[in-house]
Amino acid sequence: MPELYEQSTESLLSALNAGDLSSRTLTTACLDRIDQLNKKLNAFVSVNADAALAKADAVDKRRATGQTIGLLQGLPVGVKDNICQAGVATTCGSRMLHNYCPPYDAHVVEQLNAEDGVIVGQLNMDEFAMGSSTETSASGVTRNPWNPEHSPGGSSGGAAAAVAAGMVPLALGSDTGGSIRQPASFCGVVGMKPTYGRVSRFGLVAFASSLDQIGPFARDVHGAALLLQVISGHDTRDTTSVDSVVANYTGQFNQSLEGLRIGIVDEHYGEGLDDEVEAAVRRGIERLESAGATVKSVKLPHARYSVATYYLIAPSEASSNLARYDGIHYGHRTEDFNSRNDGLIDLYCRSRGEGFGAEVKRRIMLGTYALSAGYYDAYYLKALKVRRRIREDFDKAFAEVDIIAGPVAPTAAFRIGEKMNDPLAMYLSDIYTISANLAGIPGISVPCGLTTNGLPIGLQLQASTFSETTLLQAAAMAETSGDTIGVCPVA
Amino acid sequence: MSSPSYTVIIGLEVHTQLKTNSKLFCSCANEFNPDNPNTQTCPVCLGLPGALPVMNRHAFDLSLKTALALNCTIPHFTKWDRKQYYYPDLPKAYQISQFDLPFSENGWLEITNDEDGGPVRRINITRAHLEEDAGKNVHDESGQGGDSGVDLNRTGTPLLEIVSEPDLRSASEARRYLEEMRTLLLFIEVSDCNMQEGSLRCDANVNLHIHNEDGTTTATPIVELKNMNSFRNVEMAIDYEVKRQHSEFKKTGKTIDDSSKVTRGWDAERSVTFAQREKEDVSDYRFFPDPDLVPVVLTESEIEVVRRSLPETPAVKRDRFRTEHGLTEYDASVIIGQGPGITAYFEAVVFACGDGKIAVNWVTQDVLRDLNASESGVDDFPITSDLLGTLLKWITSERLTNKSAREVYAILKKRAVTGDEISVQDVETLAAEREIVRDTGALEAAIAAAIASRPDAVEDVKTGKLQAVGPMMGMVMKQVGGADPKEVRAMLISMIQDS
Ligand SMILES: [Zn+2]
Numbered sequence: 001m002p003e004l005y006e007q008s009t010e011s012l013l014s015a016l017n018a019g020d021l022s023s024r025t026l027t028t029a030c031l032d033r034i035d036q037l038n039k040k041l042n043a044f045v046s047v048n049a050d051a052a053l054a055k056a057d058a059v060d061k062r063r064a065t066g067q068t069i070g071l072l073q074g075l076p077v078g079v080k081d082n083i084c085q086a087g088v089a090t091t092c093g094s095r096m097l098h099n100y101c102p103p104y105d106a107h108v109v110e111q112l113n114a115e116d117g118v119i120v121g122q123l124n125m126d127e128f129a130m131g132s133s134t135e136t137s138a139s140g141v142t143r144n145p146w147n148p149e150h151s152p153g154g155s156s157g158g159a160a161a162a163v164a165a166g167m168v169p170l171a172l173g174s175d176t177g178g179s180i181r182q183p184a185s186f187c188g189v190v191g192m193k194p195t196y197g198r199v200s201r202f203g204l205v206a207f208a209s210s211l212d213q214i215g216p217f218a219r220d221v222h223g224a225a226l227l228l229q230v231i232s233g234h235d236t237r238d239t240t241s242v243d244s245v246v247a248n249y250t251g252q253f254n255q256s257l258e259g260l261r262i263g264i265v266d267e268h269y270g271e272g273l274d275d276e277v278e279a280a281v282r283r284g285i286e287r288l289e290s291a292g293a294t295v296k297s298v299k300l301p302h303a304r305y306s307v308a309t310y311y312l313i314a315p316s317e318a319s320s321n322l323a324r325y326d327g328i329h330y331g332h333r334t335e336d337f338n339s340r341n342d343g344l345i346d347l348y349c350r351s352r353g354e355g356f357g358a359e360v361k362r363r364i365m366l367g368t369y370a371l372s373a374g375y376y377d378a379y380y381l382k383a384l385k386v387r388r389r390i391r392e393d394f395d396k397a398f399a400e401v402d403i404i405a406g407p408v409a410p411t412a413a414f415r416i417g418e419k420m421n422d423p424l425a426m427y428l429s430d431i432y433t434i435s436a437n438l439a440g441i442p443g444i445s446v447p448c449g450l451t452t453n454g455l456p457i458g459l460q461l462q463a464s465t466f467s468e469t470t471l472l473q474a475a476a477m478a479e480t481s482g483d484t485i486g487v488c489p490v491a
Numbered sequence: 492m493s494s495p496s497y498t499v500i501i502g503l504e505v506h507t508q509l510k511t512n513s514k515l516f517c518s519c520a521n522e523f524n525p526d527n528p529n530t531q532t533c534p535v536c537l538g539l540p541g542a543l544p545v546m547n548r549h550a551f552d553l554s555l556k557t558a559l560a561l562n563c564t565i566p567h568f569t570k571w572d573r574k575q576y577y578y579p580d581l582p583k584a585y586q587i588s589q590f591d592l593p594f595s596e597n598g599w600l601e602i603t604n605d606e607d608g609g610p611v612r613r614i615n616i617t618r619a620h621l622e623e624d625a626g627k628n629v630h631d632e633s634g635q636g637g638d639s640g641v642d643l644n645r646t647g648t649p650l651l652e653i654v655s656e657p658d659l660r661s662a663s664e665a666r667r668y669l670e671e672m673r674t675l676l677l678f679i680e681v682s683d684c685n686m687q688e689g690s691l692r693c694d695a696n697v698n699l700h701i702h703n704e705d706g707t708t709t710a711t712p713i714v715e716l717k718n719m720n721s722f723r724n725v726e727m728a729i730d731y732e733v734k735r736q737h738s739e740f741k742k743t744g745k746t747i748d749d750s751s752k753v754t755r756g757w758d759a760e761r762s763v764t765f766a767q768r769e770k771e772d773v774s775d776y777r778f779f780p781d782p783d784l785v786p787v788v789l790t791e792s793e794i795e796v797v798r799r800s801l802p803e804t805p806a807v808k809r810d811r812f813r814t815e816h817g818l819t820e821y822d823a824s825v826i827i828g829q830g831p832g833i834t835a836y837f838e839a840v841v842f843a844c845g846d847g848k849i850a851v852n853w854v855t856q857d858v859l860r861d862l863n864a865s866e867s868g869v870d871d872f873p874i875t876s877d878l879l880g881t882l883l884k885w886i887t888s889e890r891l892t893n894k895s896a897r898e899v900y901a902i903l904k905k906r907a908v909t910g911d912e913i914s915v916q917d918v919e920t921l922a923a924e925r926e927i928v929r930d931t932g933a934l935e936a937a938i939a940a941a942i943a944s945r946p947d948a949v950e951d952v953k954t955g956k957l958q959a960v961g962p963m964m965g966m967v968m969k970q971v972g973g974a975d976p977k978e979v980r981a982m983l984i985s986m987i988q989d990s
Binding site: 082083084090092097100102103104106201202203204205206208209210236237238239240316317320323324326328329330344345348368371372373376380 | 534537538539540541542543544545546573575577579582583584585641775777778779782783784785
């Protein structure tokens, strides 16, 4: 019998359902695992054991008395620290919000509670989700459970590390340019960015509103599908949330891939892609082919502009979204202020100067510049035009194929500190993921192998908007037909 | 006298708070409530992290209604933009507004050029756009240097900005434009237009076109006037500013090319405008489309639904009052200028009595005088339109003299003071007691007696001195209480001439 933290989502669910496993036992096991490993990995920034156990007991009690239980059946879930929970510190990995407790629950938190998820705690992230390594958090660096010298990726590094290390079977992250898929790839777990509008952003602290999307992390595709099912759906509080039917994602696995058309993009296999990653990804695609899919080349001619486009749009929106953190209403306010000598502008500058880290400041400055009079047309407006082209490329490609398959990131997990002083190199680690955000399409990272150094490699699958069902079916096939990467050793 | 040496150029920006139950992007109450700061707030209007705006469709429809009443073009696509600046009363550090694609543009509002109904002037409206209001910074006014506070009750209130073309040519014209605008907004029921509570605000852009001797024209720098909290203040501030700019130009010769737009405030106590320090350097608002809000796409039929819901505008009503009820332009303007309450009262009285001229005389003289004296609204006025209409019906059917009607009216007012209920039946009874006597036999006898008693006066009348009937009329009226003086006079003259 494998340890609880090694078991598949399906086996945990069936044990819970059969009464062989209580939510309290499972939750306690998770809390023990967190106790044991969090000092080393720093995946969780806060854990609320009492609330988690109380919820677990409530679910167990209802199960014992034969009442209906929600879809999550008492499975423990971790939540990225940019998703609001009433009365729980939600810091976004920033000194700016170190003391901030939202007075309300995010839509996804309401959904987790309603479907009997047991929320265990808040997960570390790059400050305001700006980063690809979970090194910029005010709560410190998160480490990769496969090798603590390496980064778990980011910005949802805490979520990926927690799931990989068996601290929780499920977690919620957010993905603005790859922030779910890249850490999932680095940590050898499944991570999915849904279609833009599939999941309500109400209660997700905004980084770049037109790109942000909440999505699931899990040990396996089944878990990701289950969690997606729980958080999806229309929410009138987010006008960009789309009223589109949410299918029963978990009920559609084990279907043949016969007739599934998979596209590969030649541009993916150019300069910068690590050889071992390329080999593993190609093997992954071959396996889908031998399972019945057909593979053909597709063109995404504007994809090479996606990093440049992204780094105009995302910082522009961020510079506006983060302007509210001014030290007046909530969050960090400077101590270095004397109303006799200092003006309002000093209060703003010092509060923001102290509250934000270097990467956040860099992006605020980039965005402010791009939106400034005289530059707007050349930068922001042009970026929007390119974004439209990128979207059109995908529309054309998806007229020919159902799935586009390729790498998640150019390399496996890099070393902590390796790219901290080279922002451009850091930005390029999202080169394969950000076009999905620009186009609004769903994407998923599924483990497809290990490097010779024992670090996981992810295979990225993308589909057209609102084709999550197809995407998850293909991902499930890639998963069952793949080399198992084995259980994370938590070195 | 030479012709004026300059032309005054004025454009107005009117901000009006829309009368909705809830705010523009959240469900908080939209109410003026300065005594309980920060009680009408939620994560959305507080700008808390993660909160998202959702457009209040009712506010949008009210804006649409206004724009249609202002004869604007309504594009089928409009979007929301963020106007970014830092200020404590702006919790998101941006205001959700509309920048390059407002929901309406190119309209007009007609104003009469003077009180006697001179030629109508059409003032063009550049655009009207919808935005959210900011909160209010609250400072210690005791001078003790206490902490400043921020009240966010007003944050997110729907605010309609209506921008005119620089078509206005004098301060009094600007005032009439504002009065006409206010009347319109009240009639279509989109705003309370209460300047004291800030639900109607106005900024004015003012400059001069100096006419040079060589026939060319020089424009002075544009000044934006703020802080004017009444129409009278707007008028005074513009008048002051015109003189100031003229003497400034004579002194410095500075033109529009020498200075960008500056802001000056109006000091109502000292009756001067003064240079205002800007909040901060806000020349660049870094507008960009708000990614949290989907654009609004309108179909022609949706616009048509709102167009059909539009009540009669004041301008159309004014025309109708002239053609249908025989009112003068002046009288029609006086009634309508009093707002929808008085206008509805007037229309009910006309409906009951059937004569617009009599109704307008009574409403503008008696009713308005009494309302002003009592400082109460027309809804609380004890002599309701039913009662007045019933009374005036007696005049229009020539059964009651104006004088007797005034007696009845006075009795009704007295009863109202004592709090007695007054019914239509009471009015009928009081009027009947004073009914004009139709018994021509009695009248003829009284007239004959009067003629017989004053042969001297009879001679005068015969020679054309008609005013000589006066004393005889007095005798007849004394004798026959309910007689109609006009009728008595006519009968007297005709009987003398026939004798
Ligand atoms: Zn609110």
